[in-house]
Amino acid sequence: MITILCLISCMSFANQNYDADIQKLQNKASKSSDLYVEPEFNFKTYKSITLDIVVTNEFGDPSANVIMRISSLPVGDNIGTDELWAKKSVISLVRTDQFGRVFRQIEVSNSVNSLLLELHQQTANNIVELNLPDSLYVSHTFEIH
Template sequence: MKKLLSNTGYIVKSRTITLALTTLCLVLLLPATATGKTTQDYQPSAGKLDANAGRSKELYVEPDFRFDTFKSMTVDISVVDLNGQPVSGAIALISNIPEDVLDLYDQRLEQKVLIGIVRSDEHGRVYQALELSSSVKRVLLELKIQSENNKVIIELDDTQYISHFFQVE
C-alpha cells in the first residue's frame, strides 16, 4: 500500500490520501448554511398563519409565547379606619372579573370568580404571595366590611404586584 510518488520524492500513505480526499469532498459539498455564511429565516409563511396545523412541524408559536400557565403575584393590602387606626381581622375577597369590566356598578361583576380569601393582621396589613392563572387580567378586591370604600377593581400588569389602601368607616 505504501508507494513512492515518483515526481515529488515524498512517501505518502494511502490512508493519508483517503483522508485528504474525503475532507476536500466534504468541504466542497457542504451547503452554505453549514459554514455559517447565511442565516436561517424562522418566520412562518403567511399561509401557515391562517391554516390549521395538521402536523407538529406545521405549528407556529409567537416569539413571546410562554409555557407558564400561572403567574405569581404579591398581594399587599392595608386597611385602616377613619382615624387612621389599623383594622385587624378584616376579610378581603380577591376575584377574577371579565377583562372589559371597568366600573364597580357593571352588571358583569356578577360573573366574578373567587381566587382567594385573605385576612388582615393586627397591623391592618395583608402581605401574601398568590398564584393566579396567566389569563387573569383584572381582579376585584372586596372587603367584607360595611363601608362606601370596600371594593376596588385592579388591572394586573407585568409588575406582579397587587396593592391597595382601604380606609373604611
C-alpha cells in the same frame, strides 16, 4: 467508575442537534410527538401576583381580622360594571393581620387582567377594581369608617 460513566453519557447528550425538524414545521401534527415548539415557548399558564393591602380605620390605626374577598374579573370591553362584577371568579379569601395588612402571593391565570377586592365591612369604598400592572405587584389601602 460512576464519574467516568456519567462523563461518557453526558457527552453523548451534548452532541445532539436540537434544531427543528423541517417536516414537523411543514406538516399537520397527528400526535403530540409530531409537534414543534419554539424554545422560548412558555408552558406556564399562570402568573404570580404580589398583594400588599392595608386596612385602616378613620384615625389611621390598623384594622385587624378584616375579611376580604379577592376575585378575578373576565375581560369585557362592552360589559357594564355590574355585569362584569357578577361574572367574577373568587380566587381567595384573606384576613388582615394584627397590623391591618395582607401581604401574600397568589397565582392567577395569564388571562387575568384585573382583580376585584371586596371588604366584608359595611363601609363606603369597601370594593375596588384594580388593573394588574406589568410588575404584578398590587398595592391598595382601604379606610373603613
